[in-house]
Amino acid sequence: MNREQLIKDAKSAGISPDCLKRLHRCNTEENLIQFYKDAIDFGMEHNFPSCGFWKDNSPNKEEYGIHVDETFTSKNHEFNVLLGSCDANLIFDGYTVAQAYVKDNSSVAILASDKVYVMIDCFDDSAVNIDASEKSKVVANVYGNAVVTWTDRSKGAVIVNQKNKACY
Numbered sequence: 001m002n003r004e005q006l007i008k009d010a011k012s013a014g015i016s017p018d019c020l021k022r023l024h025r026c027n028t029e030e031n032l033i034q035f036y037k038d039a040i041d042f043g044m045e046h047n048f049p050s051c052g053f054w055k056d057n058s059p060n061k062e063e064y065g066i067h068v069d070e071t072f073t074s075k076n077h078e079f080n081v082l083l084g085s086c087d088a089n090l091i092f093d094g095y096t097v098a099q100a101y102v103k104d105n106s107s108v109a110i111l112a113s114d115k116v117y118v119m120i121d122c123f124d125d126s127a128v129n130i131d132a133s134e135k136s137k138v139v140a141n142v143y144g145n146a147v148v149t150w151t152d153r154s155k156g157a158v159i160v161n162q163k164n165k166a167c168y
Contacts, residue, residue: 002057003027006049013046029057033064037079044101044123045167051084051104082106082126092116092136102126102146112136112156122146123167132156143167 003026010023019039026032036043043049051068054061061068065077069084075091078098082088086106092098096116102108107127112118113134120140122128130150132138139159140148144166150158 002053006032006053006057009048009050009053013042013048015042015048029060030064032058033061033066036066040081040101041168044103044121047103054083082108092118102128110138112138120148122148130158132158 007023010020015023019042022035026035054066054068058066065079066081067083067086067088069086071087073089073091074080076094076096078096080090080098080100082102084104084106086108088106088108089111090100090108091111093114093116095114098116098118100108100118100120102120103123103126105125110118110120110128110130112130112132113136116136118138120128120138121143122140123143123146125144126146128140128146128148130138130140130148132150133153133156136156139161141161141163142148143163148160150160152158
């Protein structure tokens, strides 16, 4: 992992001193991913780390739910980040509680059933299609030019919040 470049990029993006101290301690891929989860708002707002960094320095990112320029299907993964130009199907059932962050030009179909609860933040020019059924609940926060379409069948509920700004 190229920590020096990562720290330089974080400083350029305006990372807080406390977060920078934590970032300095990230000496493994697992540490970095936990840091990313904890500072996801900063990551989304500042495109940090970059798609290129993830591709070059995080060979196991998919195991943690971070995807860059991929076509994939995932079921009941609790943490999902789609960066670059992903094309994905995210399936949630049972009693799953999950969050998804969809950014750049990514496109995703969300299928929610049973008693799941899914929070989605959509950014940039992403496209999200939600199909909620049974007693599922899906909440989408829409930023930038992201587009969300949905179908709520049976007792499924979809709430779409248009934020009218580029990011948090």
